[in-house]
Each structure stands twice: as structure tokens, then as C-alpha cells.
Amino acid sequence: MKVGYLGPKNSFTDQAAQSCFKKEDLLPYQTIVSCIQAVHSGAVNFAMIPIENSLEGSVNDSIDRLFHLGGLKVLGEIVLPIHQQLLVSPGNTLIDKVLSHPQALAQSQQFLTDHYPDCLLEAVSSTTYAAQYVANHPEEKIAAIASKKAAKEYGLTILSEDIQDNALNQTRFWIIGLIDSQLTIDLGNKTKATLFIRLPKNAPGSLHQILAAFAWRHLDLSKIESRPLKTHLGQYFFVLDLLINQNEKLFENALEEIRLLGGVVTELGSYPVTVIKES
Secondary structure (H helix, E strand, O other): OOEEOOOOOOHHHHHHHHOOOOOOEEEEOOOHHHHHHHHHHOOOOOEEEEEEOOOEEOOOOOHHHHHHHHEEEEEEEEEEEOEEEEEEEOOOOOOOOEEEOOOOHHHOHHHHHHHHHOOOOEEOOOOOHHHHHHHHHHOEEEEEEEEEHHHHOOOEEEEOOOOOOOOOOOEEEEEEOOOOOOOOOOOOOOOOEEEEEEOOOOOHHHHHHHHHHHHHOOOOOEEEEEEEEEOOOOOOOEEEEEEEOOOOHHHHHHHHHHOOOOOOOEEEEOOOOEEEEOE
């Protein structure tokens, strides 16, 4: 059994994958798009991808690719606490540049502004790549923002701990597979569902009609956001997360009502959610 993930090794996505796939072969991919494509082509059975961070919001590459590619579903969700560390080569305390993934830089913005306002911030492909680069260039006055596991892997010193702007920083990761696939690990009961919805027409009240199908049935929407269809300006699809530990028949009836109103509904999946206590 092969599981792809957004790499490289020791990335937060790798940690999410390791938290639930204990015996499967974990294969890193350089981009979210290549990771999703690997599942779609059958190169891997499942994949772990980031979908939303509590500070920086949705990972649009993941959402857009799943919508436009089709043929995939969400099988499970892992919620991982994200603790960012400022890493340097042993003995190095003077830095003039900080490397990390754009999301990690954004998640640590207040700390960097307060303590290193004059440092150059450089975005790289991953937090792990940043740590690796610092380890390979001990003569440079540089630091990386990455995880404690990356610090241990590359023999780096943690100059400052837990520098993320919010102590409750978390990232949601999705386990995705083909439409007909079944998860081979037990993550518990299905408690959440995600839908892609296209409105029947861009007219006043269209979105209200769609949302009313859930509202009057007292179905709990935990998230709603819009994404451009990438066709014409002002054309969108909507992403909805629902809590489904309620009456399943009401959920099915709501989808039927939306379709009768002319809405195009794609059920991305109903799935269990696992919250990891420690990263």
C-alpha cells in the first residue's frame, strides 16, 4: 500500500501521514498538484495533503485541483498542531536572513517583526528544505523556520521555540483517494462532509436559496467559502463543510432540494476527523 504526501520528509504533512499510516510506504511529492495527480493516476493508493491552516486559511492549490480534476474523494481528516521553531547552525546566533515556506513565514509574522525586523525573509518550497539548507551552509548568517523534527534530523539548534503567532495554530490535512477506494485504517465514525456547489445562475438570492436548504433543517455548516471557477470574472463555486453526526436523511434531502433548484452538487466525501494532540 502506497501513500503519497506533500514532502519532503519531516514536513508537517509527513508528520500527519505518519500519525495514521504506520505500515504503508510513504512517498514524498514536491507539490500538492503532483501529490493529487499521483492518486488520480493510480501511482499511489492514497495521499495526504494540507487543506486549511487556522491562521492562514485554506490551501487553495488543494481545493482548486480537487474541484477541477474530479474523480477523487476525501476519506479522512487529520488535524495537527503546528509549532514553528527558529533554527540555526550550532553556534550561530547572528542572522540576517530567514528561510521557510510562505505559510510558515506568514504564521510567524509577528515574532519576526518584533525580533528580526531587518532580516530578509526568503520563501522556499518547504520548511524542511529551509532546515536542510541552513544545515548545509553553516558559514552563512541564516535561520530556518521549521519543526522540532527537522531540527533533530539536520542537527540544528533551536534559537527560539514556538514562534507561531497563535499558540493554537493548527492545520487540517485530508486523506484523499479514488472515488471507489476505501480507507484501510480505522479513524472512527464519519462526522463531517464536504461539498462543492455551483449555483444555477448568478442572480440575487441564489446563494440564499442554497443555504436555506441546510438552515431550515438545522444542519450545521462549519465552513463556507467561494473559489473562482477560472472561467469568467465573477463566476464562483462554493466549498461547504457540514457536521453530519445528525439525521442523515435530512442531509440527503437537503442535497436533493439543492439539485431541484438547479444547483450542481459534488459530494467530495463524508469522513472521520482525528485531532492529534502533539506534533
